[in-house]
C-alpha cells in the first residue's frame with residue numbers, strides 16, 4: 001500500500017512527458033563582465049562596436065533599454081542574478097564576501113521541474129576575503145549538475161570540452177586559448193549532451209569573463225578593429241566581437257538541436273565598465289558614471305530577452321527591469337511557484353523581504369508580450385558599500401554614506417548631473433524615497449543605511465560631476481578629514497597635508513575614526529625634504545591603549561617626487577585608531593594620500609590633492 005502513491009506519481013510524470021505538446025522551455029542566461037551599456041550594436045550608442053549576432057538576437061526578441069543589475073561589481077551582481085534575490089539580504093554586499101551554500105539558487109529551484117543545469121565561465125561566488133577560493137562554494141555545490149568554470153585559462157570541470165565526462169570531477173583543465181572561445185566551447189559541450197536527451201529541459205549559465213581586464217588582443221577579431229582607436233578600446237571591441245561570434249555558434253547549435261523555439265534567452269552585462277586606471281576599454285555613454293557607482297553607468301547594462309513565438313520580436317522596451325527578473329521568469333515558465341507575490345501591509349511595505357527564500361524579481365513574460373501594460377516594478381533598490389539607491393521611475397535617490405542624498409530625474413541620460421540634482425527642489429519626493437530606502441535597508445544583512453567609509457567612492461561621484469569637488473579644509477576642531485596632529489600643526493598646501501612637528505617633540509598625526517578588519521594594508525603617498533625612519537602605531541577595539549607591540553617601522557622618503565609607501569599592518573582584530581609618527585627632526589613632511597585596506601577589502605581613504 002505504501003508504494004502506491006509513488007507508482008501513481010511516476011506514471012503521471014511519464015504521462016506528462018509522453019503527451020505534453022510542449023515541455024518546459026530551456027533557459028539560457030548569457031552574462032558578460034564589465035560590459036558597458038553602449039557596447040552592443042543594436043543599442044545605437046557607438047559606431048565602432050559590431051555585434052551582428054547579438055543584434056539579431058535583439059531583433060528576434062526585445063532590447064530592454066532600462067535594464068539594471070543589482071550591484072556595480074562582479075560578485076554581488078552575480079549573487080543577485082543567480083538567486084533572484086537582492087544579495088544584500090544574505091550578506092553578499094561586495095566582492096570578497098562569498099555566497100554561502102545554504103542560499104537557494106535558481107538551478108537548485110529548477111530541479112523541482114526536472115531541469116538539468118550547466119555553467120560555463122566565471123562564477124566568482126566562491127571568493128573569500130584576500131582572494132582565497134572556497135572549493136565548498138563552487139557551482140556544483142550550488143545546484144549545477146555540469147560545469148566548466150573558470151575566468152581565464154584555468155578551469156574546474158565535470159566534462160572535457162569534447163564532452164567526455166571526467167571520472168575524477170571536479171577536474172582541473174588548463175587551456176591557453178582566448179577565454180571567450182573556451183567559454184563558448186564549454187557551453188557548446190553542455191548543449192551537445194542535451195541533444196542526446198531532448199525530453200529534459202535545461203538551464204545554461206554562460207558567464208563570459210570579458211571584456212573585463214586583463215585585456216588581450218584575440219584574433220581574428222583584434223585586427224578588424226579601427227587601428228586609430230586606443231589599444232584598450234580595440235581590445236574590448238575584439239573581446240566583445242569574440243562573444244558575439246560565440247552567440248552565433250550557440251544559436252546555430254540550438255537550431256541544429258531543434259530547440260531554438262523552445263529556449264528563452266537572456267543577455268545581460270554584470271555591471272558597467274570601469275573607466276579609471278583599470279579601464280577595460282568598454283564604454284557606458286551616455287550613461288553617467290562607471291563600475292563602483294550606483295549611477296546609471298554602474299548598474300544599467302546591455303539587457304536583451306528573446307523567446308521566439310512567446311515574446312514578440314523586434315521590440316524596444318523602456319520600462320525598468322532588473323537582473324532579478326531572470327529567476328522569477330525562469331521559475332514561472334518552468335511551471336514552478338516563483339513566490340514573488342509577497343504579502344504587503346496597508347502602507348504597501350513588503351512583509352516578506354526578510355524571508356530568505358522570497359524572490360525579488362517578477363516574471364517578465366506578460367510585460368514583454370504586451371499582455372500586462374503596467375510597469376514590472378514600482379520600486380527598485382540598491383545598496384553597495386558606502387552607497388544606497390532607490391528608484392521609482394523617473395526619480396532615483398542616491399544616498400552617499402556621510403555625504404547626503406542626491407535626487408535625479410533619470411528620464412534622460414544626462415539626468416544624473418550636479419546641475420540637475422533635485423534634492424532641494426523636490427523635498428517631499430526625496431523624503432518619501434529616503435524613508436522607503438531606510439525601511440528596505442533595515443531588512444538587509446547587515447541592516448542599515450550605508451556607512452561613511454569609502455572616500456574613494458565619493459571621489460568617483462565628484463569626478464563624474466555628480467557632486468562638487470570634496471572640500472579639504474581644517475574643521476573647527478583642528479582636524480583635516482579626521483586627521484589631527486599632536487605636538488605639531490597641520491595645514492593643506494599645494495594639494496598635500498603638510499606636517500610641522502613641534503619645536504621640541506616630533507609629534508604625530510592621528511586618526512581615531514577607523515573601523516577596519518585586520519590585517520590592514522596601508523598605502524601612503526608622501527615626500528619630504530629630509531626623510532628618515534618613521535613609524536605606524538595602532539590600537540584595536542580590544543586593546544586598552546597603544547601597546548608597544550602594535551608598531552611597524554617605515555622609511556619616509558626624502559624626495560622632491562611623490563613616493564608610494566606600502567605597508568602590511570599586522571593588526572589582530574579591528575583597527576580603530578592609527579598614528580603616523582614622522583622621522584625625527586625631519587622637515588617639510590607632506591602627505592598626498594592615505595589608503596587603508598582591511599582584510600575584507602573594505603577601505604578608508606583620504607586624498608588631500610583635491611584642495612583648491
Ligand SMILES: [Ca+2]
Pocket residue numbers: 033034073074212270271
Ligand atoms: Ca563585473
